[in-house]
Amino acid sequence: MHIEVISNVNEAQSERFTHRTAIVIDVLRATSTIVAALEAGAAGIVPVETVLEARALQTGGNLIAGERFCRKIPGFDLGNSPEEFTADNVLGRRIVLTTTNGTRAIHKAMRADHVLVGSLNNAAACARTALELRRDIVLLCAGSHDEFALEDGLCAGLLISELQQLSPSPLEMNDIGSAMLGLYKSAGTAIHEMLQSSTTGKRLNKNGSGRDIERCSQVNISGIVPRMQGDMLVQS
Numbered sequence: 001m002h003i004e005v006i007s008n009v010n011e012a013q014s015e016r017f018t019h020r021t022a023i024v025i026d027v028l029r030a031t032s033t034i035v036a037a038l039e040a041g042a043a044g045i046v047p048v049e050t051v052l053e054a055r056a057l058q059t060g061g062n063l064i065a066g067e068r069f070c071r072k073i074p075g076f077d078l079g080n081s082p083e084e085f086t087a088d089n090v091l092g093r094r095i096v097l098t099t100t101n102g103t104r105a106i107h108k109a110m111r112a113d114h115v116l117v118g119s120l121n122n123a124a125a126c127a128r129t130a131l132e133l134r135r136d137i138v139l140l141c142a143g144s145h146d147e148f149a150l151e152d153g154l155c156a157g158l159l160i161s162e163l164q165q166l167s168p169s170p171l172e173m174n175d176i177g178s179a180m181l182g183l184y185k186s187a188g189t190a191i192h193e194m195l196q197s198s199t200t201g202k203r204l205n206k207n208g209s210g211r212d213i214e215r216c217s218q219v220n221i222s223g224i225v226p227r228m229q230g231d232m233l234v235q236s
């Protein structure tokens, strides 16, 4: 099995996903938030790229959620903080989500046979599901504003480490994959500190969302594996 890591959305040409399983990673914060929403019992998450698309889908009991410039979009029900996605707020609800990087990355990966959502929170479960799907795997790091993001690279490394532990045969990977595996191994117990020091971490701290970094740093706290079915992410 071959693992390819793509370090940001601009590199993600649609043919790179053909016949593969894609795992989309946006640790701060979209993919961590999607995991939290399904964990809290949301019926599903519809990722959309623009605020206008989200507003157009504010019908039939849907909630609309998302951020621009790290802040909840005016008139939306929820922002992009995992903490907001509690059972009280989302149980049984369909949530339309738009974020700066994460939901755009999910759309880039749509050509894949299977699209999963990965984060530090659900890495082991996500790796297990991806292996069961028996395709080569592309790890798409959403990055931030079309640049590599440390937190997403770290998560790609963790996912590769989990895949290696679970796979019955050796895995091949591209050079970025090897580099991200090394990054993850070198992090040791300093994952939270690395996220704090990342560009996105600093931006979130500046915008009053520093608490989310701690939650998004926690490794393997969830067994939820969001998977695209039609236009919606649901629990696998």
Ligand SMILES: O=C(O)[C@H](CS(=O)(=O)O)OP(=O)(O)O
Residues within 6 Å of the ligand: 026, 028, 029, 030, 031, 067, 069, 070, 071, 080, 099, 100, 101, 102, 103, 142, 143, 144, 145, 200, 203, 204
């Ligand atoms: O809301 C977030 O955490 C980020 C904001 S920013 O673009 O990194 O400033 O969006 P996301 O799409 O979750 O990366």
Ligand SMILES: [Mg+2]
Residues within 6 Å of the ligand: 026, 027, 028, 029, 030, 101, 102, 142, 143, 144, 149, 200
């Ligand atoms: Mg991000």
